[in-house]
Amino acid sequence: MTRNAEKELRAKDIRPSYQRKRILEYLWETKSHPTADDIYQKLHPEIPTLSRTTVYNTLRLFEKHNIIQSVVIESNEMRFDGDVSTHGHFKCLDCQKVLDIPVKDKFKFDLKDSIVMETHIYFRGICPACRKERI
Amino acid sequence: MTRNAEKELRAKDIRPSYQRKRILEYLWETKSHPTADDIYQKLHPEIPTLSRTTVYNTLRLFEKHNIIQSVVIESNEMRFDGDVSTHGHFKCLDCQKVLDIPVKDKFKFDLKDSIVMETHIYFRGICPACRKERI
DNA sequence: CCTTTTTTTGTATTCATTACAATTTTGTAT
DNA sequence: ATACAAAATTGTAATGAATACAAAAAAAGG
Numbered sequence A, B: 001m002t003r004n005a006e007k008e009l010r011a012k013d014i015r016p017s018y019q020r021k022r023i024l025e026y027l028w029e030t031k032s033h034p035t036a037d038d039i040y041q042k043l044h045p046e047i048p049t050l051s052r053t054t055v056y057n058t059l060r061l062f063e064k065h066n067i068i069q070s071v072v073i074e075s076n077e078m079r080f081d082g083d084v085s086t087h088g089h090f091k092c093l094d095c096q097k098v099l100d101i102p103v104k105d106k107f108k109f110d111l112k113d114s115i116v117m118e119t120h121i122y123f124r125g126i127c128p129a130c131r132k133e134r135i
Numbered sequence C: 001c002c003t004t005t006t007t008t009t010g011t012a013t014t015c016a017t018t019a020c021a022a023t024t025t026t027g028t029a030t
Numbered sequence D: 001a002t003a004c005a006a007a008a009t010t011g012t013a014a015t016g017a018a019t020a021c022a023a024a025a026a027a028a029g030g
Helices: A005-011 A018-029 A036-043 A052-064 A128-133 B005-011 B018-029 B036-043 B052-064 B128-133
Strands: A069-074 A077-081 A088-092 A098-101 A115-126 B069-074 B077-081 B088-092 B098-101 B115-126
Touching: A005 A018, A018 A036, A018 A052, A036 A052, A036 A077, A052 A069, A069 A088, A069 A115, A069 B069, A098 A115, B005 B018, B018 B036, B018 B052, B036 B052, B036 B077, B052 B069, B069 B088, B069 B115, B098 B115
Parallel strands: A088 A115, B088 B115
Antiparallel strands: A069 A077, A088 A098, A115 B115, B069 B077, B088 B098
8 A cells, every 4th residue: 555645635735745745755655764854865856946944844734734743862853754653763872773663552641630642652772783783 | 868969979970069969959859850051040040150061061971870861852952850760751732841750660662682771751742730721 | 389180161163943035836716 | 828816935044952162260189
């Protein structure tokens, strides 16, 4: 099942401009949790007129509409994830990569007097690949 | 049990200067998860010569020695917590406060091939107080 | 004291993100 | 098609938290 960016944007009443479609498609096809600048660097060759501001605007728009989610692990970098389902992240302190972690539904917190709108879980450590390299 | 900042710093081979002691004591006595600037604003009247750089340096030093932990929820604000035990946080999107959330030991993640050094859990939503106000 | 090391401080810099205004593109009605 | 209005994109300027750096001050150890 290949998702249709144009359709899904229209469904949220967002005009499917070329830039928006490509940004969304890129977030769907990568699992690297890119930063806004990563996305700009990746798409700039293909869309020469693309501006960083458009990338930032678009990401903010998408997040507001729950089409993507932002992943904040370091205070100086905002990463983006095309998968909005609740899942955890693992940041490797060696290679700096951010990996997805399946998180079961064991999350029943006693926050009965609060309204929980978002749940974020992440770990920091050494990923399997880097661990192997260390022998 | 009142903890002794001077002692605990010495135990970690950190010279207990007045600035360092007061920063640590302040983090112990507050549960507000202040930013570096919050800490500066709070201690500045009492220590007129205090500089923001000292606050930043000290916080980084403390975190490296696992005396405090940083709490990153928004990408543009780093907060600090004098409680280094594993616990969750809840950020209220109304009043912006960050509250502690006790987190049981139900966290057994299948990360067997990784080395997990830090676990972070936080929620975003509306806190009990703000929820009541909304009636 | 005097010298060396450590800590603190103020200023300058960095860098991701946002603000803003101008330009371009798109949608709609004539 | 053409003109007009609305929306999206763009480039530049501004913001602001965090860091770099070097000088001044304080502390340690003879």
